[in-house]
Amino acid sequence: MQVDIYEQVGDLPQSATDAFSYRNGVPFFYSHEWFDCLACHGIDDVTRPRVYVAHDDSGVQCGLYCATTDKGKLISLTNYYTMEYAPLMAGENADAGLAAIVARLGEERWDTVDLRTMRVEGPVYERLAALIDEQGFHVFPYQQHENWYLEVDxxxxxxxxxxxxxxxxxxxxxxxxxxxxxxxxxxxxxxxxxxxxxxxxxxxxxxxxxxxxxxxxxxxxxxxxxxxxxxxxxxxxxxxxxxxxxxxxxxxxxxxxxxxxxxxxxxxxxxxxxxxxxxxxxxxxxxxxxxxxSEIDYGVGSEKYKRDWMSAMRRLDALMACNGQTIKGKALAAKEKLAAATRSLRHGDDAED
The missing domain is CATH 3.40.630.30 (Gcn5-related N-acetyltransferase (GNAT))
Known part of the structure; x- marks a missing residue:
């Protein structure tokens, strides 16, 4: 499995843009068309796209649209315009492609990897967290948004x-x-x-x-x-x-x-x-x-009026991963662990009250 990296969304080869295209069945907010629109018109000059594409002899398998803002920090190519995010599982060997991409992240020794606005349900979120953990990162999931939706049935x-x-x-x-x-x-x-x-x-x-x-x-x-x-x-x-x-x-x-x-x-x-x-x-x-x-999605946020129209709510979470093999990553991991422990103690005190 080979992983190629592109520093402009528009630089992806035709094989990748086809595999990741809305026209080929990819959900809109996961599609290459969406990320291209966002990269061209919805991010600042400090945010620099970085797209990982995994492919083998049978074709494109997986993609991960990311960006960098600070040295040592990799983030998902997402912001307030984003409704949801996930790796693009495009081929029969997509899981192997995702593993190869995450292995490349480990080789690049990012201090932190922060992937946001992802659905918790389904296998991809847990698989992604496990793969990042295997690369020596300390993974800290956190709840980011509520997502209200209607099941038309x-x-x-x-x-x-x-x-x-x-x-x-x-x-x-x-x-x-x-x-x-x-x-x-x-x-x-x-x-x-x-x-x-x-x-x-x-x-x-x-x-x-x-x-x-x-x-x-x-x-x-x-x-x-x-x-x-x-x-x-x-x-x-x-x-x-x-x-x-x-x-x-x-x-x-x-x-x-x-x-x-x-x-x-x-x-x-x-x-x-x-x-x-x-x-x-x-x-x-x-x-x-x-x-x-079959479904109407009211986007991110927990505004009360959404509940008048919708029937259910799901979480959109993020994965913050701190590299246990870099000095800065270790320090950030310690900080995250302390913050998590403090929150746990505070919630315990609230429960006793």
Whole structure:
């Protein structure tokens, strides 16, 4: 098994980009297209991509998209735009490929390896932790995010919606009726309705600027992501106008049998009208009845409103690994162990109280 390293995401050979492509069945946030968009438009100059590709005579087997920021520190190529992360297990010998990549990490003697936003369930997370441990690292898993999601279970939208709390349904019905009585209301979904991607993006940006949210740290990222998703056919954009003015917008990303709610915003002057919830209802109906997804994912975070729409929660964790064979790695491992012991004692005291 050979491992090649690339310092630009765009430098990967065609064999690797094909193996890691969304078009070849790779989930969107694991795909080469996603990492290329993030690397080109969503990271700063200090973050330097470093991609590991394992291959043998039968082809590309595994990939690990990473980056460096400080000397001696390797991190996953992830940030606040990321919904989830994992090694790309692409071939029949993917496990051997992953082992070869992790062995290379050991040879490179990184002081720390920090891989974030990974699902805990499934074999890859535990296998990755075990392989890193075998290379002489002290591995410290830690919980990073909650991820709320809906298991559709073959239901129609009406069946799903009627199962939501009467409080939420009554609020949407009452506020929706009031809106339509007192205002001219337009709800539209790209690509369902007669709106262009450019128009959808313009409405989203106008709403975002009028919302409570901070300005995007990388202004080019969302337009680039819009264009990428449109090329892949998985862009879903909901917009709401009230009396002709942009009021709310949501970006959903269809990932075949799954849809991810990626960004949402509303103009704060419409807060009392619950326009965001009214628009959400429209998009849930489209995802369930038109796209016929089996899961709707509300992304990272434990905001209370997500529980109104979702049915379950899973953890997205990180693996912090400190190298037991370097001076700095040993010191960092000791620091992590002390912090873990302190947390354990504190929790024990809380339990006794």
């Amino acid at each position: 073959g239901r129609s939208f009406d069946d799903y919606y009627n199962g939501l709390s009467s409080r939420l349904r009554n609020t949407i019905k009452r506020k929706g009726n009031k809106l339509r009585r007192e205002h001219e209301v337009e709800l539209a979904i790209y690509p369902r309705d007669a709106i262009s991607l450019a128009e959808s993006l313009a409405v989203y940006e106008a709403v975002y600027q009028s919302s409570w949210k901070q300005a995007e740290p990388f202004p080019d990222f969302m337009p680039a992501l819009f264009r990428l998703c449109d090329q892949l056919g998985n862009a879903r954009v909901g917009i709401a106008r009230i009396d002709g003015e942009p009021a709310a917008a949501q970006i959903w990303i269809n990932d075949r049998e799954r849809t991810l709610i990626y960004k949402l915003a509303y103009d704060e002057k419409y807060t009392s009208m619950s326009i965001g919830s009214v628009l959400s209802r429209e998009l849930f109906e489209y995802a369930i009845d038109h796209d016929q997804v």
